[in-house]
Amino acid sequence: MDEELLITFEAASDAKVLIISVAARMAGMHPQTLRQYDRLGLVQAGRAAGGGRRYSVRDVVLLREVQRLSQDDGVNLAGIKRIIGLGQLVGDLQQQVDGLRAELAEAYQRIAELESVGPYPRRDLVPTSRTSTALVVWRPQRRDRPARPGSEQTG
Structure with missing residues (x-):
């Protein structure tokens, strides 16, 4: 008798440690189906050093969801x-x-x-209760121009 392993998607592990035969058995699928889903980009397996596919528990949950959508909902x-x-x-x-x-x-x-x-x-900011609409135009005095007649330059 098969015991069904119930795993919530949020609590599922992301570690890619399951070989394809174990993941397929947990998902209730044939390993060739997992290979096809990997090729299609539905559930992508990790790769071991030797090139073998590795699945996580989260991948198994996703494989079951793919199967449910396909078989039960006809997607x-x-x-x-x-x-x-x-x-x-x-x-x-x-x-x-x-x-x-x-x-x-x-x-x-x-x-x-x-x-x-x-x-x-900040002590340098002083609140004021009146608002002003005055416009102040400031032009810096250029050092390369001589001073205007009647004004003295200090410096």
Whole structure:
């Protein structure tokens, strides 16, 4: 009697240690099917030093999902490849979102720290209550031109 090994996709290991015959038996497939899926890019095996294919437990879970989509849902291999690709994209994007959330939390923490110091932590910044609409034009005096008559240059 075969015992079915239930493994969640998230908890599955990424270590490519299973030889093709073991991975095929765990997935309930023929080793030739695994070779075909590898060639098609559906479930890509790692390679041992001698060139033999090596699969991870995560690969076995993915092989079972490929089989389920094909047999139970009637999805063709091109569709399955697209589904797998989109699933990987979602995973990558979720990691990016998680990273951005962590950065945002750090930024909010830093803002809170700065606000706890006081309303104006820098002494060179002075708050003003009135706003000005004046326009100030500043032109640096060029050293290669002589000074205008009536103005003295110091220096």
